[in-house]
Amino acid sequence: MRIMSESATDPDATERETAVSLDGVAVRFRSRKRDVTALREVSLDVAMGEFVAIVGPSGCGKSTLLKLVAGLLKPSSGDVRLRGDKVAGPRHDIGYVFQRAALLEWRSARKNILLQAEMRKMPSAQARKRTAELIEMTGLTGFEDALPHELSGGMQQRVALCRALLHEPPVLLMDEPFGALDALTREQLNVEMNRIWRETGTTVLLVTHSIAEAAYLADRVVVMTDRPGTINEVIDIDLPAERDYAATMARPEFARVTNHVRGLLGAGASAD
Ligand SMILES: Nc1ncnc2c1ncn2[C@@H]1O[C@H](COP(=O)(O)OP(=O)(O)O)[C@@H](O)[C@H]1O
Ligand SMILES: [Mg+2]
Structure with missing residues (x-):
């Protein structure tokens, strides 16, 4: 969880508006050749201003999940809400960043x-x-x-x-935005992303295959299972919002979290 000084004293903190809410969501793709269940029973609430990272094996439905929030796909069952409204078509109150800058x-x-x-x-x-x-x-x-x-x-x-x-946009969706960059540039952008998130106050849903990136940037890390993807575990990252890169990496709780996520994803895993 993000540690915010006001959250301990602010009586409204628990009533923070929900930015994104998925409730019992499933997505099935049907074609003449095959049926694929991409997501099943996905339920997740993301608070306004929260940074949530999503990791999981390739093909487990991470991009599908972001497309649901953006209104580019409809769930086969369940409910997707953005700031309280049911998502019924493409939404304009989001920003979207992909792996390729396009x-x-x-x-x-x-x-x-x-x-x-x-x-x-x-x-x-x-x-x-x-x-x-x-x-x-x-x-x-x-x-x-x-x-x-x-x-x-x-x-x-x-x-x-x-x-x-x-x-x-109140909600920023990022689908492996730094995946094509070299390691050093990626680190720099991670540091900048942390600052930009704090400065804009935007809610972020970030899909990444880097466990370190997820743990460095997020308030919570959502770990998904193999397809049909569902949420395996949601891990609170108990670090202050402002994160020095080297110092954060060196913290014992950082190693604990990344090792735990690696364990959930299977031996030797990077998430993708
Ligand atoms: N439009 C589509 N039609 C049919 N199958 C799809 C479509 N989009 C995604 N899929 C399938 O759904 C599964 C999840 O895809 P995706 O969300 O892209 O996975 P991830 O982003 O986690 O790698 C994959 O098996 C993929 O082939
Ligand atoms: Mg994807």
Whole structure:
């Protein structure tokens, strides 16, 4: 759990609004060739402002779970709610970041970020102001006018993150966003992601195959089973919200958590 100074004294803390709620969710894909049950009996509540990481074997339904929350897929049974409303179609009050940045090659970093504003018809002054803030927050200053091919992989992912955050979504969905980056860039982005999460206060659902990334970033780590995926265990990460990278990795409770998750996923596992 995130340790927040106010949570101990604030009587409303227990009534924090639920950002995402899955209740007895199953997803079955039917085609002429085969039926696949991707998810079964998944129930999970994520509080506003919480950071939840999801790990599990490849094909266990992690991306499917995010698509349900985004309204890109309907559950075969059960209920999916976003901020209390039943998800009945594609939702606009989310941000989505994928493994590939998917930037438009002919648009500058700034204009790729502003794409979000154009699609949503946001007032342009507000969009430009927020873009400038996000560029600074993600360390892209000086690269605003660069084209995607002039940016490193890490910078391209920063642009994708800015684009996902431009409309200040209450819920950010991230599907293996740092999976294609080298280890060092990934660490840097992990540190930045921790800070950005604290600064924006957004709720995050992060799918990752890195156990260390999950434990470093999250308030809770959801460990899923093999397909048909269900929740095996939910682990509270009892560390302060602000996390120094090296110091966090060196903490005995960090090693305890990562070893425990590794055990749940099976011998020698990385999650994917
Ligand atoms: N649109 C689809 N149609 C049919 N099967 C699908 C579809 N999307 C995912 N699946 C299947 O559902 C299972 C879970 O997929 P996915 O959520 O992508 O897994 P993960 O992200 O955990 O690797 C896989 O077996 C996959 O092949
Ligand atoms: Mg996936």
